[in-house]
Amino acid sequence: MDGFLPIDRARRKTLKTAIGCVGVGLHSGRRVSLTLRPAAAGTGIIFRRTDLGIDVPARFDRVADTRLCTAIVAADAPQARIGTVEHVMAALAGTGVTDAILEIDGAEVPILDGSAAPFVFLIDCAGTISLNLPAPVIEVLRRVRVEEKGAFVELLPSATAGFEAELSIDFPSTAIGSQSVGMRVTPAAFRAGLADARTFTLAEEVAQLRAAGLAQGGSLANAIVVDGPMVLNPGGLRRPDEFVRHKLLDVVGDLALAGAQLSGRFVGHRSGHALNNKLLRAMFADRSAWRLVEGEVPVDGATTRMPAAAAPAMA
Template identity: 40%
Template sequence: MNFQRTLKSELTCQSVGLHSGRKINMTIKPAASDAGILLVRKDKNYKQKIKVSLDNVTDTTLATTIGNNGTAISTVEHILSAFSGMGVDNAVVEVDGPEIPIMDGSALPFVEMLKKVGTCTQEKLKKYLIVKEPVYVSEGESHAMFVPSSSFEITYKIEFGHPAIGVQSYHLKLSDETYAQEICSSRTFGFLKDVEYLQARGLALGGSLKNAVILDETRIINKEGLRSPDEFVKHKILDAIGDLSLIGMPIVGHFIAYKSGHKLNAMLLKELLEHQENWTTATVLDIQESYEELNTLDVPSYKILDAVHV
């Protein structure tokens, strides 16, 4: 886990795009150390590789979109979540359409494919971003924050006025194992009235019961029901893991969110980067020293409690 990782060999898959409704072919290839995650539109400029980074986020409406020089790829959060959750630092993702294929609406198919081809360590050490001081953003009643921690932790709370969802919260210490066992199978979800509204306007054209949990006014309409009782909040965590990976390195800190989404997740990363006194970077060789420093920090518990409206 100390060294950067990439795929042992390339993999391919096909599925529809959630918003475009088009069949999309995707190939994921190994990449060199320090390359990061690179995206390629094979139906556009095949030679242009778009680096996955906060600077290249062009839209956060309904999904996270990465673009550069007029070329963009949307709905990247699930594959980025799988990479982050499984510790993959470097890869090239090629698609022949405008978005990443939705698969079953979760990151499970990506995780299964990554496990099948396997990953390998590379010659360079990972670099970590270590949160040293709390950072907070809000918009309306939604808010998100980072506080120091000796690992990457997530505490997430959602609240919907729907009888099948209500209030859900979940806490996770991220590792390959916890991601695969607890998070990656959680599917995206939406409300039937919203899906019909979006499809009437040319959006969510690929959405179906095969790739999303759909709710009408009172219940879940998928015959198979939920994969876990807290699948809704777990999917929000899945999305957040993908969004937070836009910072370009693993995070050592505690992400705490209440009703957050793609836009607010990106806002928090920008706020963090703008205050360099609140974070530092380290490799695994000197990260223990940073842990010891973190243990001396006193973060008032009320700040965490307020952040999640406990």
């Protein structure tokens, strides 16, 4: 399986050592410290608010806000919020890390350069080790689709094992316009084609966002800013279709909240964090739409498990 972690090596994975960084939150503008720590097999990805002493599992059913980012909260402690989790989640999924504790001393993951590349760099610096448990794999069995105001996202079964994705966007700004990208999301493809794609915004929206208490930490150092046909960042774009690639990066991060790598095909048009989360909720709500092939994954507050020895063969 050529998904986030190939099936012939599909063991759970964690970091060799702890590693951290300090940055600002894109929306809060506040300084925040993030430390990625190793975790035991079966832990999953856990965000730990060190300032509150509260753990929040990185799961689709903990998502509480999708305005311009994906934010999760603790089930019984709504004050324990962690915003902008999608880029670090994409980096963990893209490098095959299944178990880690992410310690954070504030309410938002640092934005760094606006992409997943700095988080991939941190993971590479820390190193990773395989654990003696199978990594969870969810196979999509039938089509699940969510639509809203001309936008849609869907998951479909795939003829081959792995995770494939196709995404298109359409913006009125001529610097962005219509773009599309499709790929088989392997670890190598993630690193080469998605990790360094940065978040972006329109110049005319910046004042509105800040008036609404958002984008307080935004700058040309951590986001692409577009004004009509112009890209205002002095260095320009990292690639001509960086916009749609960043949107697909968000998809990878948001779908990582399934708690397992997906074996199937994603197709979307004008997707966003809200639709990505609704897609996972719709899939898990229909038990006939998916099956757990390996490992275990928490669903609806309980743990669904399928031992490797009893797992059915992939179609």
